[in-house]
Amino acid sequence: MLPSPNGSAISAAASATGLPVAAGCLRNARAVGRWLLRQGYGSTDAPIGVVAAGERWPDGSLRPSVEDQLGAASVLDAISGVPGGLSVEAAMALAALASIPDVPAAVRGCVSGRELIEGGFAEDVEIAVQVGVSNVVPVLRQGVFSAA
Numbered sequence: 001m002l003p004s005p006n007g008s009a010i011s012a013a014a015s016a017t018g019l020p021v022a023a024g025c026l027r028n029a030r031a032v033g034r035w036l037l038r039q040g041y042g043s044t045d046a047p048i049g050v051v052a053a054g055e056r057w058p059d060g061s062l063r064p065s066v067e068d069q070l071g072a073a074s075v076l077d078a079i080s081g082v083p084g085g086l087s088v089e090a091a092m093a094l095a096a097l098a099s100i101p102d103v104p105a106a107v108r109g110c111v112s113g114r115e116l117i118e119g120g121f122a123e124d125v126e127i128a129v130q131v132g133v134s135n136v137v138p139v140l141r142q143g144v145f146s147a148a
Contacts, residue, residue: 007053007068011140014049021140022148024050024075026067026103027127028134033078035137035148044084050075050093055112066110067128073097074131104129 007023014021020039024032033042041048052072054064073093080086080094100106107113107129116125138145 004053004055006055006062010051010053011145012143014051015140015143023138023140023145025071026074026107026129026131028132028136028138029071029074030078030132031135031137032075036075036079037082042079042082048079050090052093065112067107067112069093070097070100070103070107074103103131 011021011023020041022032022035036042036048040046050072052064052068054062054068057063073096076086076090076093077097080090086094097103108117108125113125116122137148139148
């Protein structure tokens with residue numbers, strides 16, 4: 001499994017709020033969306049934040065990633081029918097997702113996807129681009145992700 005140092009840092013910071021932190025990706029976006037809705041999140045009374053973590057460049061600045069943007073948008077897509085609708089930012093993420101006819105091909109073809117494949121992690125990329133294959137919802141509790 002490939003680590004995500006920036007995703008880990010963001011998750012740890014978000015958990016300091018005391019609110020639940022769930023990890024979503026292309027593989028489990030629908031499951032995360034269903035879990036959020038069952039928990040009562042995603043409404044105007046209980047809004048959620050969805051973060052496409054990306055990574056960091058060697059100088060520490062943010063390195064956005066297509067795969068994280070598409071994963072975040074997939075979670076938003078799973079909750080898009082909530083009463084009150086989604087924010088403008090969420091709508092923009094959904095528009096980006098809708099503009100990609102083949103999400104797995106987009107991830108394989110983006111800069112970070114190509115870097116991973118060329119670096120010997122083609123199997124990891126193939127696992128990551130499997131859309132909707134997991135029902136596991138990792139939730140951060142006491143510094144550890146475990147199934148919800």
